[in-house]
Amino acid sequence: xxxxxxxxxxxxxxxxxxxxxxxxxxxxxxxxxxxxxxxxxxxxxxxxxxxxxxxxxxxxxxxxxxxxxxxxxxxxxxxxxxxxxxxxxxxxxxxxxxxxxxxxxxxxxxxxxxxxxxxxxxxxxxxxxxxxxxxxxxxxxxxxxxxxxxxxxxxxxxxxxxxxxxxxxxxxxxxxxxxxxxxxxxxxxxxxxxxxxxxxxxxxxxxxxxxxxxxxxxxxxxxxxxxxxxxxxxxxxxxxxxxxxxxxxxxxxxxxxxxxxxxxxxxxxxxxxxxxxxxxxxxxxxxxxxxxxxxxxxxxxxxxxxxxxxxxxxxxxxxxxxxxxxxxxxxxxxxxxxxx
Amino acid sequence: xxxxxxxxxxxxxxxxxxxxxxxxxxxxxxxxxxxxxxxxxxxxxxxxxxxxxxxxxxxxxxxxxxxxxxxxxxxxxxxxxxxxxxxxxxxxxxxxxxxxxxxxxxxxxxxxxxxxxxxxxxxxxxxxxxxxxxxxxxxxxxxxxxxxxxxxxxxxxxxxxxxxxxxxxxxxxxxxxxxxxxxxxxxxxxxxxxxxxxxxxxxxxxxxxxxxxxxxxxxxxxxxxxxxxxxxxxxxxxxxxxxxxxxxxxxxxxxxxxxxxxxxxxxxxxxxxxxxxxxxxxxxxxxxxxxxxxxxxxxxxxxxxxxxxxxxxxxxxxxxxxxxxxxxxxxxxxxxxxxx
Numbered sequence: 001x002x003x004x005x006x007x008x009x010x011x012x013x014x015x016x017x018x019x020x021x022x023x024x025x026x027x028x029x030x031x032x033x034x035x036x037x038x039x040x041x042x043x044x045x046x047x048x049x050x051x052x053x054x055x056x057x058x059x060x061x062x063x064x065x066x067x068x069x070x071x072x073x074x075x076x077x078x079x080x081x082x083x084x085x086x087x088x089x090x091x092x093x094x095x096x097x098x099x100x101x102x103x104x105x106x107x108x109x110x111x112x113x114x115x116x117x118x119x120x121x122x123x124x125x126x127x128x129x130x131x132x133x134x135x136x137x138x139x140x141x142x143x144x145x146x147x148x149x150x151x152x153x154x155x156x157x158x159x160x161x162x163x164x165x166x167x168x169x170x171x172x173x174x175x176x177x178x179x180x181x182x183x184x185x186x187x188x189x190x191x192x193x194x195x196x197x198x199x200x201x202x203x204x205x206x207x208x209x210x211x212x213x214x215x216x217x218x219x220x221x222x223x224x225x226x227x228x229x230x231x232x233x234x235x236x237x238x239x240x241x242x243x244x245x246x247x248x249x250x251x252x253x254x255x256x257x258x259x260x261x262x263x264x265x266x267x268x269x270x271x272x273x274x275x276x277x278x279x280x281x282x283x284x285x286x287x288x289x290x291x292x293x294x295x296x297x298x299x300x301x302x303x304x305x306x307x308x309x310x311x312x313x314x315x316x317x318x319x320x321x322x323x324x325x326x327x328x329x330x331x332x333x334x335x336x337x338x339x340x
Numbered sequence: 341x342x343x344x345x346x347x348x349x350x351x352x353x354x355x356x357x358x359x360x361x362x363x364x365x366x367x368x369x370x371x372x373x374x375x376x377x378x379x380x381x382x383x384x385x386x387x388x389x390x391x392x393x394x395x396x397x398x399x400x401x402x403x404x405x406x407x408x409x410x411x412x413x414x415x416x417x418x419x420x421x422x423x424x425x426x427x428x429x430x431x432x433x434x435x436x437x438x439x440x441x442x443x444x445x446x447x448x449x450x451x452x453x454x455x456x457x458x459x460x461x462x463x464x465x466x467x468x469x470x471x472x473x474x475x476x477x478x479x480x481x482x483x484x485x486x487x488x489x490x491x492x493x494x495x496x497x498x499x500x501x502x503x504x505x506x507x508x509x510x511x512x513x514x515x516x517x518x519x520x521x522x523x524x525x526x527x528x529x530x531x532x533x534x535x536x537x538x539x540x541x542x543x544x545x546x547x548x549x550x551x552x553x554x555x556x557x558x559x560x561x562x563x564x565x566x567x568x569x570x571x572x573x574x575x576x577x578x579x580x581x582x583x584x585x586x587x588x589x590x591x592x593x594x595x596x597x598x599x600x601x602x603x604x605x606x607x608x609x610x611x612x613x614x615x616x617x618x619x620x621x622x623x624x625x626x627x628x629x630x631x632x633x634x635x636x637x638x639x640x641x642x643x644x645x646x647x648x649x650x651x652x653x654x655x656x657x658x659x660x661x662x663x664x665x666x667x668x669x670x671x672x673x674x675x676x677x678x679x680x
Binding site: 010025028032034040042043048052074075086088090120127131135136140340 | 369381390424427462476477
């Protein structure tokens with residue numbers, strides 16, 4: 001099958017008509033409509049084989065899902081709704097048509113469930129590695145956008161879902177060295193690493209109700225991402241260990257794979273949960289909408305003055321010394337990636 | 341210098357405040373404003389070292405310029421104005437900070453001259469090759485957008501600038517095998533290959549005056565790009581050889597480097613000129629605005645019925661048999677790249 005055949009497969013699989021797409025893929029550029037009064041959100045991310053993913057650990061389908069999901073997560077973290085995406089693929093000769101088909105199915109399933117449409121693409125021959133670049137465009141009412149730089153002293157800190165599952169899932173994959181050798185009981189954790197769910201409806205509800213003063217998605221780990229909020233808002237934070245939301249699976253199995261599960265939950269990356277700060281006066285409103293949020297929300301700490309930095313505390317007030325080493329999300333070179 | 345230092349350099353160099361950028365780079369996503377009544381144009385392109393460029397032939401500065409320019413050219417070909425761009429870089433260890441600085445300067449100079457602003461980025465460690473992905477966002481009034489699918493029989497075919505210079509420039513670079521060995525007299529041709537100028541103001545004027553029925557930028561070569569218009573518009577075309585616009589340098593030197601200069605001008609890629617079709621009734625209007633266009637415009641052919649296909653003719657009506665082989669823009673694997 002020629003390259004053009006492959007492109008036609010990708011295009012026909014991903015491209016669906018939509019009222020806001022005036023001219024879809026197939027011209028010099030796509031032409032789309034942005035709703036009046038809304039701001040355009042944009043962000044881009046690259047995944048490189050051997051740097052951000054390992055084809056021994058992920059199926060093509062899951063890789064497709066995750067590639068789009070992590071980008072959508074950035075839009076969710078602004079309180080926006082993903083609308084359009086552009087995808088560039090560098091395809092090495094070793095990949096089969098079936099691989100690309102499955103990868104495309106993964107992309108399609110996430111784009112479909114998040115109602116996001118393709119508005120541009122590029123496929124190139126890549127001599128050695130598979131790489132994926134996705135740019136995502138979202139929309140939000142201008143007043144609803146939630147940035148990282150507006151947390152204030154005494155704001156309360158919340159997080160959706162659980163922490164550390166993705167890092168534990170990755171650790172299990174690396175220990176077993178092969179997906180097929182992973183025991184059934186760990187599948188849930190592996191899934192959290194391979195197929196994160198972007199918290200779009202949660203982010204949108206938080207934005208619409210103006211509940212959060214600052215928000216970010218957890219890609220680098222709770223502490224690292226909290227640092228982004230603290231640095232940009234010029235504040236500090238304290239986190240209460242006993243409040244950290246840990247899944248049953250994490251509580252049950254983490255000690256089999258790490259001596260420091262607390263650090264894994266604090267510093268493990270790629271949970272793609274939302275971390276946000278709430279003005280005390282909005283706490284009642286948050287409690288009111290909690291039942292309609294698809295994901296649980298946990299109160300884990302409080303914003304303090306910048307001079308106090310970020311501290312992690314036990315219930316008795318004792319400081320927990322965080323060990324950050326060893327929980328970078330993909331272990332080889334994660335520190336070399338910066339999105340801006 | 342750490343990776344964060346590098347990012348800060350790139351960010352500080354590229355990021356300028358702009359009234360339509362509500363929130364610039366540094367958050368989960370950028371937040372921008374799109375003007376009322378305008379459509380959003382989007383397209384993405386990847387350049388991979390050894391596939392689309394060769395670091396022996398281009399300086400970092402020129403590579404930066406070209407990376408952004410070829411994307412902007414796609415927006416120009418829709419009759420739009422480039423507004424924002426997102427850039428992802430995969431940076432191998434062999435590249436120096438100075439290289440990235442110069443590359444960024446090239447990007448900046450084009451973004452500045454085309455009034456295009458950065459709204460997202462990602463830098464990753466890349467184990468072997470340098471690669472660049474740029475997504476560009478443009479704007480156009482909805483009624484002004486010019487697609488590829490609206491050429492009609494009897495429309496006249498025009499092209500901006502000259503044809504074949506870029507292909508000849510590349511041929512010279514490859515023959516000499518090193519930029520420093522290229523003689524001064526060929527510099528103009530090399531420049532056309534390494535630093536193409538996107539025809540933004542020309543495209544905008546053509547769009548604003550509703551002169552063109554279809555338009556495309558010439559990236560794959562005149563014949564290939566004309567094929568895109570013909571296939572999508574369901575028409576054929578004839579091109580008059582004697583009318584092909586050739587630069588003085590091309591006329592003077594092309595025979596030193598190729599036995600088939602006509603084929604080079606017909607099939608050589610990367611001229612990034614605008615190819616467009618005009619309804620006969622708009623010819624007077626076109627002639628009227630020609631003097632205010634920054635670039636010359638040449639009448640090179642006519643749209644015919646689809647069943648006649650695309651033919652290239654001598655003045656006496658004799659058909660010229662086009663030889664397409666050997667003029668792919670970057671020789672190794674060009675046929676493997678498809679933008680959609």
